[in-house]
Amino acid sequence: MDIKRRHFIGASATALATGALAAPALAQSQPEVKWRLTSSFPRSLDTIYGTAQTFARYVSEATDGRFQIQTFPAGELVPGLQALDAVSTGSVECAQTATYFYTGKDPALAFGTGVPFGFNSRQQHSWWFFGGGAEIINGVLAKYNVTSMPMGNSGCQMGGFFRKELTGVDDLKGLKFRIGGIGGQVLAKLGVVPQQIVPGDVYAALERGTIDAAEFVGPYDDEKLGLVKVAKYYYYPGWWEGGAMMHLVINDKQWNALPKHYQAIVRNAAEAANNWMLAKYDFVNPPALRRLVQQGAELRPFPPSIMEAGHKAAFELYNEIAATNPAFKQALESMTAVRADQLVWWQIAEYAYDSFNIRNRGKS
Incomplete structure (x- = not known):
């Protein structure tokens, strides 16, 4: 040879x-992983639930299909408001939910989604990554064997559909209002009777008169829920949700079992899905609002007396809770400090720029 x-x-x-x-x-570095994700939201809300589907697709694409996450809307595996519990016990690996649904476990979790007169969407995002938000919220969630990361934001929401017109604070007394999170506790101080109802049941409750008003997200989703057919007064702004952040919550054991590069893929996919959700809402809400007005919705700003009373009640409640809850106190002090700086900058840059464009929108 x-x-x-x-x-x-x-x-x-x-x-x-x-x-x-x-x-x-290669197989060892790219193991096959199959997770289930339960959402707190129904399939019909295609932007919120679609964010979970988008996240799962991003993870699959980044791993050549070796990491598969099957998504389930609220009610298919567990009820929407039990998503965190399902992840905590390990019944499912992860969930798409809003941490303010679980203020009964710890009121500090309200800050993960957003509190009345708190941040807007960009400020909330900034606080999470740079203002201590992630450490505070995940510190609380660690007690339930889960970790979390942002995965979506609604932007500033609408105040909801009301069967009767509001002229002042007295009109809130005895009002049965579908509202989630700590916003319901604030409104309760003004005489409202808050009702926490899953999205799929809101229309029926409003139609039957079980409730007098309902808020959900904004025009695009409110149109899908059909609320304009049973209540015509459409109030703004949703001062209890200036930029509601959604979360991916993951069972600690499952998270720690992932290879580090899979963890990086999950974080990046969640962040990309977060941007997808906010961008879509910014695009679909304006035409949906026009359609709702055409269908009979009467747009109304909340009377200044309600806004002022709401603001006063909110910070009274925060101080009451902070007096007995160290995590809530930490979150409140962090939010207040960051928000003070953010608002000065916002007034100089974003607000001034947007205000000029709003005044001149008919000239271009």
């Missing part, structure tokens, strides 16, 4: 051996 032939055979054997070793090594 000549030298060239021996060299070729040796090189081929080496290549085959390398290939045989590379395949298992």
